[in-house]
């Protein structure tokens with residue numbers, strides 16, 4: 001299958017002075033380890049809302065950078081629909097939706113209510129022991145060696161194992177899930193992405209058929225047994241939910257772990273601060289979630305709207321970059337600085353978005369990140385980057401650290 005790249009034409013209603021003729025991802029990735037610092041600098045070099053003609057393999061879109069504008073857009077679900085927020089169903093020429101992300105209010109709430117209990121704080125409390133045990137076992141496999149490939153040996157495995165436990169799915173599938181996730185989020189080659197989406201689709205659809213015939217106590221079976229408005233969920237709905245939790249829940253945690261551990265490796269004094277004051281780990285996690293946000297979302301304009309000097313037309317795409325929103329100097333003093341004792345820590349960040357689609361997994365994520373940092377700082381000596389292994393940072397729909405090798409003991 002040959003897949004055409006999207007056209008890079010700029011719609012006639014976009015004033016030329018608002019166009020920045022880059023691929024935003026390429027522009028930010030070019031700064032390597034300092035991608036977020038570069039994203040922060042865009043607040044001083046671009047209009048509040050600008051237009052890029054292309055975004056990786058996605059077509060052109062508006063890029064609002066001010067936190068207040070981003071929040072306004074996320075709140076106004078009538079003007080900014082999240083229908084078709086992701087390109088995946090369309091890539092296959094299919095019409096299912098990622099649920100509840102691609103469902104607008106009021107129907108969104110019906111699905112969300114179904115899913116909330118699975119990721120509620122009480123459920124996460126019950127997982128605490130398991131989360132610690134999984135992290136400890138992974139660390140035990142490399143601790144004595146004095147170094148590790150952080151992604152393959154820890155950051156990819158850890159959230160995937162927890163995710164499989166939460167879903168009640170087979171943990172021996174961890175390798176397969178990691179491989180699909182990496183193909184889906186890392187590749188800028190649309191054919192690779194389409195191949196991964198097809199494999200995930202075929203695998204999950206087969207599991208749905210199996211569970212309809214023979215229910216178990218897993219997540220898929222409980223969705224099949226659920227009803228909305230007195231009706232059982234269709235196969236497309238069950239599949240759309242499973243695909244979304246898979247997409248939303250795996251690489252996001254891997255990527256956040258990558259940025260947090262990259263930061264700590266580059267800032268030994270802050271490792272010491274947290275070793276000596278472990279009660280600060282939760283606020284350190286919040287600060288790093290803010291400073292190293294990773295998720296970019298897309299909305300489509302349903303009716304013409306003017307924000308500031310920009311008029312967006314029906315059908316335009318809008319990028320919601322949590323990185324830009326959380327690095328907005330109108331909201332935070334020295335936003336690019338990572339300060340675990342930041343005086344404006346009370347200003348809420350938008351790493352998990354805002355409004356009705358706010359992240360379903362945020363309680364689980366926070367627990368996973370806190371436990372990972374706590375166990376590393378408690379069980380291993382100060383860690384640092386391995387000198388001859390370059391770090392690679394990816395700016396894409398989900399920002400991430402693709403190569404991160406850590407070592408401890410003598411530098």
Ligand code: HEM
Nearest residue numbers: 100101248249252253256295297352353357359360361365
């Ligand atoms: C560091 C990790 C994570 C980050 C930064 C993150 C961030 C986000 C963001 C920004 C959104 C809003 C998307 C949009 O409005 O278009 C979102 C939604 C969502 N997230 Fe997360 N997420 C993370 C991990 C997880 C995990 C572990 C799960 C579950 C296993 C999860 C499940 C979801 C779901 C289901 C939605 C859609 C909610 C809705 O539409 O109502 N996320 N997440």
